[in-house]
Amino acid sequence: CTLPGNRYIDSKIQGSIAQAGLLRNKAADETRIATLEKGQGTVEIYLRKGKIAAMLVLDVENDKAYKAEFDLSGAGLLAEQAPDQFYCVRYPAVSPATQDAAPDIAETAPTPDLDTLKHLQSKSGVTNILYINYWGGSYTSPAWNDGNTINYTPFSQDADTASFSDKERHDMWLGWAEAAEDYAPFNINVTTDSALYAATPE
Known part of the structure; x- marks a missing residue:
């Protein structure tokens, strides 16, 4: 799929989960999970009655998240989301100088x-x-x-x-x-x- 900024990512379906995921407070019929071919992350594809209803892209390597909801014609745009809504954001490591300065309780x-x-x-x-x-x-x-x-x-x-x-x-x-x-x-x-x-x- 193509992300905002015309950045293309490739992914590979790993499996599916019936009755998983929440979309506007309604359970999807099926959620298909794909992993990104390059880098860490997943693509979650939410299906209703065999059609894609929504998609969530978690690009963990770049600390990015994108979400799209699709209308009945299958049209939808991925919009960037705050990544900490979906996974634990990695914080920068404490520098040795800062670590040494912190008192040990x-x-x-x-x-x-x-x-x-x-x-x-x-x-x-x-x-x-x-x-x-x-x-x-x-x-x-x-x-x-x-x-x-x-x-x-x-x-x-x-x-x-x-x-x-x-x-x-x-x-x-x-x-x-x-x-x-x-x-x-x-x-x-x-x-x-x-x-x-x-x-x-x-």
């Missing part, structure tokens, strides 16, 4: 005291709770361990489970911070507070 993470560690919250007041239990305890439920109680020890990186070293407290904070970052887009409070967890309805 593991190195800059604090070493809180135990009281602070026991009351960490990522989103105070949010009612959905993800509890990180560093403190040990026991759990009994018919759904686990054939109903037998499960006993678990506090977090420890050495043989001493009765106290926490500076390194352990550093890593406990870091583990909480990384989990909080992972769940930041969601309405979830990541906490180490056992009382807050216990007061939260299932």
